[in-house]
Amino acid sequence: AQSVTQLDSQxxxxxxxxxxxxxxxxxxxxxxxxxxxxxxxxxxQLLLKYLSGxxxxxxxxxxxxxxxxSQTSFHLRKPSVHISDTAEYFxxxxxxxGSQGNLxxxxxxxxxxxx
Amino acid sequence: EAGVAxxxxxxxxxxxxxxxxxxxxxxxxxxxxxxxxxxxQGPKLLIQFQNNGVxxxxxxxxxxxSAERLKGVDSTLKIQPAKLEDSAVYLCASSFRxxxxxxxxxxxxxxxxVL
Numbered sequence: 001a002q003s004v005t006q007l008d009s010q011x012x013x014x015x016x017x018x019x020x021x022x023x024x025x026x027x028x029x030x031x032x033x034x035x036x037x038x039x040x041x042x043x044x045q046l047l048l049k050y051l052s053g054x055x056x057x058x059x060x061x062x063x064x065x066x067x068x069x070s071q072t073s074f075h076l077r078k079p080s081v082h083i084s085d086t087a088e089y090f091x092x093x094x095x096x097x098g099s100q101g102n103l104x105x106x107x108x109x110x111x112x113x114x115x
Numbered sequence: 116e117a118g119v120a121x122x123x124x125x126x127x128x129x130x131x132x133x134x135x136x137x138x139x140x141x142x143x144x145x146x147x148x149x150x151x152x153x154x155x156q157g158p159k160l161l162i163q164f165q166n167n168g169v170x171x172x173x174x175x176x177x178x179x180x181s182a183e184r185l186k187g188v189d190s191t192l193k194i195q196p197a198k199l200e201d202s203a204v205y206l207c208a209s210s211f212r213x214x215x216x217x218x219x220x221x222x223x224x225x226x227x228x229v230l
Contacts, residue, residue, distance in 0.1 A: 043221030051216050090157050105157030107139045
């Protein structure tokens with residue numbers, strides 16, 4: 001069965017600094033990978049997803065992520081964060097290849113951007 | 116385009132009482148999901164509907180939880196009787212076809228507190 005590990009539960013960073021939120025997954029078959037953001041008292045919103053092709057995926061709000069099959073990682077990056085990026089970020093995995101498998105979420109990383 | 120609607124937004128009940136949550140997905144979306152998000156964890160799938168049929172309810176505690184989507188549009192999730200450990204945010208999501216590559220769109224959630 002597939003699983004997702006988000007290595008940091010909290011990441012504090014200063015405004016305009018770069019940030020990387022780490023995600024590792026475990027699966028013996030091909031997967032699709034997703035990053036979602038959750039602002040306080042709101043539902044989850046898709047930032048980006050990797051389905052196939054280029055391993056560098058660009059998403060909304062200036063975020064990007066890189067799929068690394070050999071390291072089974074899908075880290076999320078932003079070169080310069082804003083106060084408004086303060087939120088909780090979830091990495092998720094779903095089985096690929098036409099499977100009907102569920103979306104499995106990590107425990108989340110709380111990004112706190114300080115002025 | 117209207118998003119996924121959920122009500123109520125907040126609910127406080129005592130243990131052993133019953134409670135129901137309502138979800139209206141994005142118009143035209145065939146697939147509807149209910150997730151449970153316990154504080155400090157990522158969302159966990161409870162049940163998935165394709166139109167008005169159940170695709171996956173393997174993680175639904177069927178002795179106390181039930182869900183229906185009678186006309187293939189809106190859905191209700193019920194807990195009867197509630198336990199303290201049911202305190203969580205209940206998220207509803209929908210997607211166009213339910214394919215693994217599809218984006219899931221989330222509602223704002225219902226925060227349930229069981230006292």
